[in-house]
Amino acid sequence: MNLKGRSFLRILDFTPEELTYLLDFSAELKAEKKAGKYEVQQKRCAGKNVALIFEKTSTRTRCSFEAAAADLGMHAVYLDPSGSQIGKKESIADTARVLGRMFDGIEYRGFAQKTVEELSAYAGVPVWNGLTDESHPTQILADFLTIREHFGRLKGIHLCYMGDARFNMANSLMAGCALMGMKFTACAPEKYFPNKELIVQCQKIAEKTGAVLEFSSDLNAVRGADVIYTDVWVSMGEPEAVWEERIRDLLPYQVNADVMKRAGPQCRFMHCLPAYHNTETGVGKDIYAKFGLEALEVTDEVFESSQAIVFDEAENRLHTIKAVMAATL
């Protein structure tokens, strides 16, 4: 399998075979790191340079790219949301052509999907999407590696997504499930179902892979799910004013003990993180003061339960991002 020179802008950029290869490679790199084979990893991309552009904040994605680059013997340059000329004084096309001359690969986190696509069109080096409003492909690799570790397979696994299924996470999970022959359920009010065009595209893929895509507003849709997945109800870049409407619409779809019980004891809880499961965050405190809610998309009880595998998932961001860089550079 040769992925050299390829960008990773959305999960649909890769075939099921290519995704399987990236997951196998991630597992290999994870084992290599755990075995302390530092010199082996250092040689994989020694002497290369990568640029990491973040127009939105990040903990996991930034740290994974930086730590993975260091493990692979590379140097990473971080460009924060305000410290460069991007967008304000220099277009994306010009930025891409400048950075493409200096770096071997570029990570981009921002707003519109078309921005990361334009960056890739002009850069001449691999570009990796570290999250846009529409998609979060590197997160899906970490999620699928985690599912494989816990269930031994992806095919036939039933992943049920609860909450706002219109944004990056549900879009990318649906596409990933379609590619890998899984069952994907969006359990949400109808107006929060994924984008219709993407559903049609994913249904076509599902016909070939045996995947099943389902959309339901009935909480019984969680029955028998292997994984219940949720994400924040208000994503980065959205106005604070939408909280009230989201809480009203999505509170019935909060992942709580009742939902986990309905799903069954085999079910594991996943979340891309960060999560609002208590009042220990700035937003959590504000929401508690305004709406009297101690938790939003997931209760603290579920988040801290033995069914939650969110920190395995977070760790796997490092190993999968490392695989993407090492495979495409």
Ligand code: CP
């Ligand atoms: N899951 C995720 O992308 O987290 P960060 O926003 O912290 O990078």
Ligand code: NVA
């Ligand atoms: N939907 C979330 C995902 C964060 C990793 C956001 O875009 O803010």
